[in-house]
Amino acid sequence: MSSDQESRPADWEADKYSRTATPQREWSEAVLDRLELSGDETVVDAGCGSGNVTEDLLAKLPDGRVIGVDGSPSMIEEATARLGDDPRTSFICQDLAKLQLDEQVDHVFSNATFHWIADHDALFRSLAGATRPGGSLIAQCGGRGNVAEVIDALGVVNRQAPFAEIFGEYDDPWTFAGPEETEIRLIGAGYEDVECWLEERVAHPEDPRGFFEASFLAPARQVLDDEQFTEYTDRLLAEMGQPASFNYVRLNMTAKRKNENE
Numbered sequence: 001m002s003s004d005q006e007s008r009p010a011d012w013e014a015d016k017y018s019r020t021a022t023p024q025r026e027w028s029e030a031v032l033d034r035l036e037l038s039g040d041e042t043v044v045d046a047g048c049g050s051g052n053v054t055e056d057l058l059a060k061l062p063d064g065r066v067i068g069v070d071g072s073p074s075m076i077e078e079a080t081a082r083l084g085d086d087p088r089t090s091f092i093c094q095d096l097a098k099l100q101l102d103e104q105v106d107h108v109f110s111n112a113t114f115h116w117i118a119d120h121d122a123l124f125r126s127l128a129g130a131t132r133p134g135g136s137l138i139a140q141c142g143g144r145g146n147v148a149e150v151i152d153a154l155g156v157v158n159r160q161a162p163f164a165e166i167f168g169e170y171d172d173p174w175t176f177a178g179p180e181e182t183e184i185r186l187i188g189a190g191y192e193d194v195e196c197w198l199e200e201r202v203a204h205p206e207d208p209r210g211f212f213e214a215s216f217l218a219p220a221r222q223v224l225d226d227e228q229f230t231e232y233t234d235r236l237l238a239e240m241g242q243p244a245s246f247n248y249v250r251l252n253m254t255a256k257r258k259n260e261n262e
């Protein structure tokens with residue numbers, strides 16, 4: 001892999017994600033409820049994925065707009081096919097840590113995305129730059145302690161043949177931050193009235209294997225062929241005792257973009 005490829009966000013199986021990501025959509029309801037909207041604002045859905053949650057956000061903006069941003073071309077394609085005919089939407093494929101918009105938006109909303117991004121300082125600076133002073137950041141992502149059983153299983157199977165050779169030195173792809181360091185980072189990036197907290201959730205997906213593959217294994221799916229991917233998933237699920245549910249810890253954040261002239 002070239003360094004350019006390494007720094008690019010992973011592509012996803014958008015169709016499978018769309019069908020299986022019911023827990024993420026359910027959990028997003030409470031996050032969306034924290035957005036204080038009049039209905040005519042412009043809001044970025046940061047890491048919009050296949051548009052499941054974007055659709056719910058759009059319903060809160062009868063006279064507003066949503067700019068869906070995602071780093072995965074297939075997610076953007078899926079979201080555009082689903083919602084792109086609505087003149088209140090636009091979808092762009094960009095890395096959120098280097099976001100370039102033509103305007104400053106009223107608010108940034110994000111669900112189930114920030115833990116996929118390694119450099120949270122760069123991410124928050126980028127989002128702050130895209131938000132008008134007084135606008136808010138309302139987000140939830142995986143936080144400290146998230147999916148510990150999955151991480152343990154990955155640590156075991158990624159050291160087994162042939163995966164040890166394929167993946168090399170194993171480093172899991174997530175940043176599961178705590179509320180304290182996140183508050184410091186948000187303030188440093190130009191936010192105020194910052195509040196971050198953790199909450200525990202359990203996902204009971206209808207199709208645990210499909211959910212597991214579509215949500216956790218997006219980076220592995222890009223590297224493994226079909227046979228290897230099946231074997232990899234089999235071993236991970238066996239290592240975890242064929243789970244019917246997954247234990248999550250979510251990191252919530254609420255913050256207001258500071259007016260730099262104050």
Ligand SMILES: C[S@@+](CC[C@H](N)C(=O)[O-])C[C@H]1O[C@@H](n2cnc3c(N)ncnc32)[C@H](O)[C@@H]1O
Pocket residue numbers: 009010011012021024025028046047048049050052053069070071072075094095096097110111112113116117215
């Ligand atoms: C678990 S999905 C969440 C999708 C949607 N927000 C939801 O709640 O269903 C995470 C999304 O983050 C996107 N993503 C990961 N890293 C990214 C980055 N650096 N820039 C933009 N999008 C990124 C992925 O492509 C994926 O669509």
